[in-house]
Amino acid sequence: MRNTEIRVGQIAGTLREPDDEPAAALVIHPATATPERFYTNFATYLADNGVATVTYDYRGTGRSGSPRANRRIGMREWIEQDVPAVAEWTAARFPGLPLLAVGHSVGGHALALGYGTAGLSGFALIAAHAASARAIPDPAERRRVRLVLHVLGPALAAVLGYVPARRLGLGEDIPAAAMTQWGSWARRDGYFFDDPSMRAAARAATVTPPVLAIGFTDDKWATPEAIDTLTGHLTAARVERRTYSPADGDVATIGHHGFLRRGVRDTLWPELLTWLQKQVR
Template identity: 60%
Template sequence: MRNNDVTSITSERISIPVVAGGTIAGTLRLPDGEPRAAVVIHPATAVAERLYTGFSEYLAENGFAVFSYDYRGTGASGSPKANRRLRMRDWMDQDVPATAAWVCERFPDLPHLAVGHSLGAHAMALNNGLEDLHGFVGVASHAGVTKAIEDRKERRRVGLILSFLGPLTGRLLGAVPGKKLGLGEDMPGGAMLEWSGWSKKPNYFFDDPSMDAAHRTAQVKTDALVIGFTDDPWATPRQINAIFSHLVNASVERRTYSPADAGIPAIGHMGFFRRGSREKLWPEVLTWLTDKAGLSPQ
């Protein structure tokens, strides 16, 4: 495994137009020398691209071309208010395929892989962005059912945001102040309203007939690695399984890590992508991606 200095990789800012309207802003990181494979990192809800910087650089240091980005209406991909009607399904059904297609076009001769954080892996579980993909990793990706949150205090906090404060600000302002509410980045009102609705359903978007989720997940045949963390209050094994047990025609490997496995005090819902996970956890995913791409270890 290579352990190059970050200065040995290059980065390029990219804009990708979406057929339905708007533009996705992201960063392409390239290794020193020809890339061996290409990886897209599909983000979580209202999580800024910068969270994925360290992990993207790590993969690039090890020979991968890596593209990370912000969903439309978040971060650098347009203001939430200007994209107020965008829903979560639009990110999954439009943004994820658009970025995957762009990377495939940019690197037509490379093996293609993906890593999805929370919502990003939902999109792939729903059969989006999988064309020509050798495999994908789902990180802390779960059915976001509020009643399923085991910690009572966290369940009340999330319930207040998803059932009252988020929908209220989404309707009144057209955008949700995610930073002030402790949700991450500000986001379009339409996405919050859809999220709020799904969070009240026992089986999340599988109970939304318009999503056709059971049929779509059954169409997935791409190998997947699904990982969770013992101190994540949202993505518990039960809630991860609520999504990925529906991939009945795919090979799905499941792993659960504790903070002790990583040698750090906490991981939670976001910590895998922070640099504290570099020494212990990132190599596990790198090895899996390398194997699925049919590459020899470096």
């Protein structure tokens, strides 16, 4: 396997290529406050199985610039600009190869709205859902999320120009605008589907590649109902839904991020790989 650092404008990423000619090229579009390095093991697994794989950090996160210097970069910019930019770079780097994608959480939101989907043979959504805080079933988690998204996060963003998400237990630090937008959408029952400026429902209805939407029984955020709210708008696509329990992965927990950890490498990753391979045969 060959690793190459890449740049797509300000966006920093990594291309992992198999030793032999790849059968397909795939981009992993990351979750909010989740650094590129988190996806290393999964990307390596895909490359070892013949899929050239790109990982990256959104602008204002990780290696793609400091959150303070990119304070005006919001989730909308990640969705509408960063995701398509990396997808287009990958398509240009591998002309003629089948193209695939995996979107984790907000990365899946972008794909579900049709950003970065041009020419895709199929894509998988991992823990991607309509992320209304009101839809979180666990009362304690719902209160915690509202405290972070609606009180602590915006206050820290206003003072610092970015959100120290690591100190809040949310992962990597993120730009102020990303927190503001996240909190605004989370107040709405339909998340960004209730933001008229996003035209989210109309965009989702134009998506046509096959979709595999994966959720987990112990994910406090992306519940089956919240995932269905998102995928229900994919009216022109063939959508397959799978819900895994920790027992299915032979692990104690999976939650919102555990599917991308190597603990389920031998139990759950092969099922996703098989689905992806079927889309390009």
